[in-house]
Amino acid sequence: MKKDKIWLSPPHMGGNELEYVHNAFDTNWISQYGSNIDEFEHSLESYLGNNSHVTALSSGTAAIHLALRLLNVEEGDFVICQSFTFVASANPILYLKAVPVFVDSEAQTWNMCPDALEDAVRYCIQQGKKPKAIIAVCLYGMPFKAEEILQISKKYDIPVIEDSAEALGSKYKGQPCGTFGDLSVISFNGNKIITTAGGGVLISRNQEVKKRALFLATQGKDNEEFYNHSELGYNYRMDNIAAGIGRGQLETLEEKIIARRKNHDFYHELLKNNENIDLFSAPSTDFYSNYWLNTVILKNTLSKEILRDKFSQNNIETRYLWKPMHLQPLYKDCKFFGNNLSGTLFDTGLCLPSGTNLTNDCRNRISEVLENEIP
Known part of the structure; x- marks a missing residue:
């Protein structure tokens, strides 16, 4: 008889997910609003610390896309990205018609090589355009060499988007992954360490950036009594049911x-x-x-x-x-x-x-x- 399948990284429920999902049904908040979203964001902010402001979104890919928008990346801009990663780290660069520049790994963490990164930065500057962002990834949960990468970021005044999609719970020198970038990303896809079935978060360093992210993630609706839109937004907000799953997952x-x-x-x-x-x-x-x-x-x-x-x-x-x-x-x-x-x-x-x-x-x-x- 064939034995049961051993999966690579399947979802694993913790116990209280269904309670929070039922709450969404009982209160009739079956939308992109509700207490589960608020509590999920607040719990993550408490867990991460370090002045983290969390915006719950429909995917980690959406979070990277919004991060690039928040950094005003536009058509023709250079964005440096770790090459050894899932394609979702890089695709949002193309969404904005920007130009990806890829950087190899170093042998210790398999993440972005600081020496190759600096070569890439110098190349872009020689082309007449300083990169708008550096996307550094914590691959398979392993933190990147944060001190060295951030030193280059500071030296050339280039913001870092920290792709910690796979790294919730990982730390570098005691500091949680998800708190190193100017903007950081965590994924809750079905195969991640905890899941919201699908989803992700964008982590910013101040409340004003979070407000801007939320504005862009909810179709860019202006603060009017009617539906008024003065710039392009997206349907990227996490829903209250998915956030309920996340609340239960986060508890374990x-x-x-x-x-x-x-x-x-x-x-x-x-x-x-x-x-x-x-x-x-x-x-x-x-x-x-x-x-x-x-x-x-x-x-x-x-x-x-x-x-x-x-x-x-x-x-x-x-x-x-x-x-x-x-x-x-x-x-x-x-x-x-x-x-x-x-x-x-x-x-x-x-x-x-x-x-x-x-x-x-x-x-x-x-x-x-x-x-x-x-x-």
């Missing part, structure tokens, strides 16, 4: 972080003597990762296709690492700075099951594949 966030990190400990113990597989781990105690996804690099003769096929035969989901943006057909003509480390990672890497509801039986099945079927 710490438990979910512990569970994800426990998964990492499991893989570390399993693979510590394996000469063919390296587990991606935090480079030092400065980096506290939620280990949203556990990822490995394959060495010697072991290929990602072979390992993925072995897992698939055992009804276990895995996934290739993100294909870098500079290697995507959509972005093939964009400028890229770096040594293609991200391309090498894509060629040799794999994401392993990392859900917060991973059971001991699941771990045993994963162990069997890695110990018995891999040379």
Whole structure:
């Protein structure tokens, strides 16, 4: 008999989600207004601290788009973006007809390389246009080198959009991810550490920026008795039902972080003597990762296709690492700075099951594949 599927990172309910969803129905707030939205935002602001002002939106992609709008990115502007990421980090640049400039990873965190970033900034300035923004990503939950990236940001006076879509609960030197950028983004897609089914937030540093974000996210309606619109807005606000799910999920966030990190400990113990597989781990105690996804690099003769096929035969989901943006057909003509480390990672890497509801039986099945079927 075929065994149940082990998913890569499935949603995991915490217990009170349905209560908050029922409240939305009972009060008839089935819209983009209601107490769930307010409470979800306030709870996240309390969790993040550091003068965080949260706007709940329909997706992390919408949050990046709004961040670029808030920084007045326009057609023809340069925007520097980490290449090793999901396409949602970069696509909003094209929404505004701006010009993406991609930067490679460094080996310790797999995130934006500070040296390549500075090369990219200098290139843009030489072209006569300083970049309007830097989009730095906390990949797979791992914080980027915040001190070095922010130092370059300050040196050239270029704001940072922190894409912590995958990094809620991660920290750099004790400071929560989601609080480093001039504007920051977190995703609550169905596969994230907590979910609102779909959704995200934009985090700003002051209340006025939040007000502006909310204005743009609700169709840009002017403050009039009637529907008056003097500039382009969007239908980007999170709804009260999704926020209710988020409230319930947020109550169990710490438990979910512990569970994800426990998964990492499991893989570390399993693979510590394996000469063919390296587990991606935090480079030092400065980096506290939620280990949203556990990822490995394959060495010697072991290929990602072979390992993925072995897992698939055992009804276990895995996934290739993100294909870098500079290697995507959509972005093939964009400028890229770096040594293609991200391309090498894509060629040799794999994401392993990392859900917060991973059971001991699941771990045993994963162990069997890695110990018995891999040379």
